Amino acid sequence: MTVTYSSYLKVDELLQCQQPLSEGPEHDELLFIVIHQSYELWFKQLLHELDFLVRLFNGGERNRALHTLKRVETIYHTLIQQVDILETLTPLEFMSFRDRLASASGFQSFQFRELEFLFGAKDPKKLENYKPGSEHYQRLERRLQAPTLWDAFLNFLAQEGHEIPLSELERDFSRVTEPSRAVQKVLIDVYRNDPLVSEICEALVDIDASLQQWRYRHVKMVERTIGSKMGTGGSSGVGYLQSTLFKPVFPDLWAIRAEL
Numbered sequence: 051m052t053v054t055y056s057s058y059l060k061v062d063e064l065l066q067c068q069q070p071l072s073e074g075p076e077h078d079e080l081l082f083i084v085i086h087q088s089y090e091l092w093f094k095q096l097l098h099e100l101d102f103l104v105r106l107f108n109g110g111e112r113n114r115a116l117h118t119l120k121r122v123e124t125i126y127h128t129l130i131q132q133v134d135i136l137e138t139l140t141p142l143e144f145m146s147f148r149d150r151l152a153s154a155s156g157f158q159s160f161q162f163r164e165l166e167f168l169f170g171a172k173d174p175k176k177l178e179n180y181k182p183g184s185e186h187y188q189r190l191e192r193r194l195q196a197p198t199l200w201d202a203f204l205n206f207l208a209q210e211g212h213e214i215p216l217s218e219l220e221r222d223f224s225r226v227t228e229p230s231r232a233v234q235k236v237l238i239d240v241y242r243n244d245p246l247v248s249e250i251c252e253a254l255v256d257i258d259a260s261l262q263q264w265r266y267r268h269v270k271m272v273e274r275t276i277g278s279k280m281g282t283g284g285s286s287g288v289g290y291l292q293s294t295l296f297k298p299v300f301p302d303l304w305a306i307r308a309e310l
């Protein structure tokens with residue numbers, strides 16, 4: 051069969067995937083679904099790029115790593131911009147279908163959790179939201195045990211001849227990355243002596259800043275939409291989301307800035 055725009059992109063299948071639950075249905079529910087589905091598609095693309103990036107770091111491919119980092123950052127930029135659209139959803143518009151969401155919540159986005167794990171925000175408690183043995187559980191379990199993007203970067207630095215302690219390279223990957231003074235000393239040296247690798251460091255800082263910015267935009271959007279209501283996922287809502295702010299995923303890159 052000839053390939054056409056619709057057959058290649060599976061447009062008919064794609065357009066079947068937006069199924070509002072409200073009576074009517076309520077006008078604004080479609081926007082809510084479309085926004086979330088587009089986030090999930092971009093999460094898929096980000097996981098694809100970041101898995102590739104881990105391989106590029108392990109293979110010492112500095113130029114392609116930098117190129118991929120720039121693409122990742124551009125996608126995050128778009129994800130942050132998308133919050134603008136959701137901010138046009140007023141509290142009354144959201145309330146017109148919110149009860150239909152029952153206990154469903156962004157809490158349950160397994161791709162979001164996979165991204166967190168890849169960035170090093172490891173937390174076995176996050177698995178409790180999924181059924182043991184299910185595909186989503188297995189995906190998360192695999193990511194919990196796997197080296198993070200930062201681990202791959204440290205591996206790359208070690209291959210380039212930098213003195214990364216063995217305790218960092220062979221750490222327990224299922225744990226959060228802790229700041230390390232030895233790594234910070236290497237990074238300071240990189241910033242002073244290796245322009246391309248320092249550009250890679252800056253691209254990592256850009257991404258870290260974007261992750262934090264997304265959280266900030268999400269919590270302010272939530273605050274204007276549901277105020278102090280509890281979250282459908284069972285958390286306190288805005289208060290819980292505020293507690294997730296200002297946690298960098300690459301703390302060593304922030305720690306050294308006063309010494310540069």
Ligand code: HEM
Pocket residue numbers: 085086089090136139144154155156157158159162268271272275276280281282283284285286287288290291294
């Ligand atoms: C009107 C729009 C939205 C509202 C009112 C909202 C509200 C909330 C609330 C209250 C929570 C806390 C968990 C809970 O108890 O439910 C939460 C978590 C979350 N939301 Fe949203 N959200 C909205 C849109 C989005 C969008 C578009 C995304 C993109 C995928 C998203 C992703 C997430 C994620 C990933 C979490 C978990 C955060 C974490 O645990 O660190 N949300 N949201």
Ligand SMILES: N[C@@H](CC(=O)c1ccccc1NC=O)C(=O)O
Pocket residue numbers: 086148151154155156157276280281282283
């Ligand atoms: N947690 C939100 C509901 C919500 O936003 C949501 C519900 C189902 C699927 C995705 C969602 N988005 C992010 O949390 C609330 O408490 O209103």
